[in-house]
Amino acid sequence: xxxxxxxxxxxxxxxxHEVARRLLKEGMQVVVADLYEEGFSALRQCLCIRCDVADxxxxxxxxxxAVEQFQRIDVLVNCVGGSWGITRQDLLASPPPGFxxxxxxxxxxxxxxxxxxxxxxxxxxxxxAPHLKKQGGAIVNVASIAARKGIPPGSEGxxxxxxxxxxxxxxxxRQLALELGPHGVRVNCVAPGVIASGRLKRVLEITGQDxxxxxxxxxxxxGRVGTVDECAALIVALCTDDTAYMTGVTVxxxxxSYAA
Amino acid sequence: MPLEGLKGRRALVTGAASGIGSSIVExxxxxxxxxxxxxxxxxxGITLADLTDADDVEKLxxxxxxxxxxxxAAGGPAVVTRKETLPPIPGAIALEDVDEQTWSAVIxxxxxxxxxxCREFAPRMKARxxGRIVNFASIAARRGSDRVxxxxxxxxxxxxxxxKTLALELGPHNITVNAIAPGFIKTPxxxxxxxxxxxxxxxxxxxxxxxxxxxxxxxxxxxxCSEAGGYVSGAxxxxxxxxxxxx
Numbered sequence: 001x002x003x004x005x006x007x008x009x010x011x012x013x014x015x016x017h018e019v020a021r022r023l024l025k026e027g028m029q030v031v032v033a034d035l036y037e038e039g040f041s042a043l044r045q046c047l048c049i050r051c052d053v054a055d056x057x058x059x060x061x062x063x064x065x066a067v068e069q070f071q072r073i074d075v076l077v078n079c080v081g082g083s084w085g086i087t088r089q090d091l092l093a094s095p096p097p098g099f100x101x102x103x104x105x106x107x108x109x110x111x112x113x114x115x116x117x118x119x120x121x122x123x124x125x126x127x128x129a130p131h132l133k134k135q136g137g138a139i140v141n142v143a144s145i146a147a148r149k150g151i152p153p154g155s156e157g158x159x160x161x162x163x164x165x166x167x168x169x170x171x172x173x174r175q176l177a178l179e180l181g182p183h184g185v186r187v188n189c190v191a192p193g194v195i196a197s198g199r200l201k202r203v204l205e206i207t208g209q210d211x212x213x214x215x216x217x218x219x220x221x222x223g224r225v226g227t228v229d230e231c232a233a234l235i236v237a238l239c240t241d242d243t244a245y246m247t248g249v250t251v252x253x254x255x256x257s258y259a260a
Numbered sequence: 261m262p263l264e265g266l267k268g269r270r271a272l273v274t275g276a277a278s279g280i281g282s283s284i285v286e287x288x289x290x291x292x293x294x295x296x297x298x299x300x301x302x303x304x305g306i307t308l309a310d311l312t313d314a315d316d317v318e319k320l321x322x323x324x325x326x327x328x329x330x331x332x333a334a335g336g337p338a339v340v341t342r343k344e345t346l347p348p349i350p351g352a353i354a355l356e357d358v359d360e361q362t363w364s365a366v367i368x369x370x371x372x373x374x375x376x377x378c379r380e381f382a383p384r385m386k387a388r389x390x391g392r393i394v395n396f397a398s399i400a401a402r403r404g405s406d407r408v409x410x411x412x413x414x415x416x417x418x419x420x421x422x423x424k425t426l427a428l429e430l431g432p433h434n435i436t437v438n439a440i441a442p443g444f445i446k447t448p449x450x451x452x453x454x455x456x457x458x459x460x461x462x463x464x465x466x467x468x469x470x471x472x473x474x475x476x477x478x479x480x481x482x483x484x485c486s487e488a489g490g491y492v493s494g495a496x497x498x499x500x501x502x503x504x505x506x507x
Contacts, residue, residue: 025261174505181467181502193491221431226491233264233488242263242483245443245476247467247502252495256427256436259494260507 003070004239005031005063007053007124008080009046010039013198015142016079018232020046026236028075031066033059033124035091052088053080053120054112056127063127073131075239076139078121081166082199083159083213086116095157095203102160110161117165118172125176129185136184139176140238143169143191145214145254157203157213166191170250177248186247188238193254194225214257222255263486267292271485272320272327274311274377275334277303278346279447280396283474284331284481291482296324299334301345310342311373317380329485330381331394335370335415337408349453353409363411370396370415374422378437382430391435392485395423397496399443403504416441420496427494436493438484443500446471467502 004023009016009032016032017039023030024045032043033051040048047069051062066073080086084095100109121141132139147166151158169189176187194200194212203213210217217225234253237243252260271288275281276297285297285305298307298320307323309316311334338347339362353362374395385391400408401416419439426437444450444459444466463471480499483489498506 022261027261177502177505178467182469184468186468195491221428222434222436222491222493223432230487230490233486233490234483234492237263237483237486237488242479243499244479245468245472245499245501246480246497248505249498250506251492251497253492254494255491256431256493259424259427259496 001027001029002074003029003031003066003072004075004077005033005066005073005124005128006077006079007033007051007120010034010036010043010048011198012039012042013201013228014079015195015197015228015231015235016077018228019077019079019235022232022236023075023239026240029070033062035088053124054087054115056123059123060127063124063131067131072135073128074135074137076124076128076132077235077239078124078141080120081117081142083113083157083162087112095206097156097206099154099156100159101151101153102164105160109159113159113161114165117162118168121169121172125172129180132185133180133183138239139185139187140235141169141173141189143189143250145191145193145252145258147191148252148258148260151213152215155211155213155215156207173250174248181247186243188243188246188249188251190231190234190238191250191252191254192226192231193257194220195228195231196225197228200225220255220257224255226253226255263291263482263488265487265490266482266485269328270294270296270326271329271331272296272298272324272381273331273333274298274373277301277306279449280442280445280474280477281333283478284333287475287478287482288329293329296327300340300342311377312368314376317376321380321384326384326388327381328390329392329394330377331481332374332377333396334373335396337366337412339365340369349449352407355410358409358411366411367415367418370412371418371422374419378422378426382426382435385435386430386433389434391430392489393426393435393437394481394484395419395437395439397423397439397441399441399500399504402441402498402506423496424494431493436489438489438492438494439496440477440480441496441498441500442472442477443498443503444471445474445477447474470501472499472501
């Protein structure tokens with residue numbers, strides 16, 4: 001049986017949660033790595049491991065536990081991320097109000113956000129790579145439309161360092177595609193625009209219903225935000241043989257908001 | 261698990277007589293989709309049409325009926341005519357050797373066909389408030405073409421502009437428009453052209469260390485038509501084994 005690790009899957013209205021659910025339906029063993037232990041009870045079919053992805057030792061232990069239990073790793077999906085609610089201390093915090101750019105960014109915020117969005121992906125890929133290489137497999141990372149177009153001044157709920165870290169995820173994806181391709185491991189990422197996750201709901205509570213973290217919602221050509229189901233289905237497709245000849249690719253999923 | 265959102269839908273696949281197009285037809289049929297397959301080259305199960313001719317496209321629309329998924333796979337580097345419908349794939353042509361007839365024929369076969377078919381079918385999709393359009397770009401438009409020439413790269417580059425524009429224009433009508441940019445895909449005609457064996461060092465240099473297959477492309481078409489493609493629009497998806505990563 002194939003084994004998948006999904007980071008950031010415990011919050012019930014997250015993209016990662018739906019990815020985990022769908023990978024189970026694909027017949028895989030699923031390991032969930034998350035700080036949000038309260039969400040573990042809704043994922044009884046998964047092996048849920050408390051893990052701080054911004055801490056390389058914690059990620060190493062998580063991967064060791066997964067391999068100890070299931071002897072292999074075929075799929076790694078890195079869903080953890082965000083500009084808030086990403087540390088042990090502020091896991092359930094609301095998004096801080098106001099525009100958070102780069103020019104007004106504290107060093108502490110920069111380090112925290114880059115750690116959760118970029119360092120975390122490096123740690124988990126590095127830890128899982130030796131196991132993925134044994135039989136081949138797939139890594140899917142989650143970048144963002146923010147990496148394509150930045151965060152417009154005046155918007156709320158996201159941040160400048162997030163845009164930079166997500167661009168880093170795209171670069172990391174390409175680098176690992178070159179390194180792991182010869183071992184039969186594909187590495188791709190998705191770059192979501194505005195998706196109707198629990199995170200978006202929290203942002204709309206402070207911004208009003210017509211402004212997402214990347215700007216006004218009415219500018220989306222498809223006239224709606226994306227669903228968690230659509231985003232999760234795309235991520236899962238990138239884990240399967242339907243995309244067997246894709247690697248190093250960033251697939252934009254944004255309702256035609258930004259065509260790269 | 262089968263892909264969600266495909267069973268019971270109807271698709272039109274152009275360039276369906278051979279290679280990538282015919283694999284797409286087979287794949288979509290396996291997903292429970294009713295497929296209308298068209299080509300300028302006669303073959304079993306093919307509705308004949310010259311898609312560079314607006315009258316032929318209009319006639320095709322009459323026989324095809326309501327379409328949920330439009331896959332514009334017609335095209336290629338060769339000069340196709342009604343007399344020679346499946347000519348051998350030519351080698352690289354240098355800029356100064358691309359004559360106007362070759363330029364026009366390749367632009368017509370790759371870009372005008374997609375334009376005419378989209379223009380014919382998009383209003384019908386708009387009326388039904390649903391549609392998925394998948395166009396075919398190429399690695400030639402992404403990194404440049406050293407195997408064919410400027411005419412083919414320009415035609416496929418045009419597809420990317422057409423795709424992005426239609427994504428903006430048709431998005432409000434719940435129609436997604438995307439392009440696939442295949443890399444080196446081993447089809448029987450490519451092998452006939454002598455590219456299959458001449459490129460061992462090149463294949464080794466690809467991160468996935470193999471040529472692509474028509475099925476590799478058909479899988480991505482199915483993905484874009486499924487639930488997974490519901491919010492993907494305006495994108496050009498590189499399917500090339502890591503040869504080129506896109507912008």
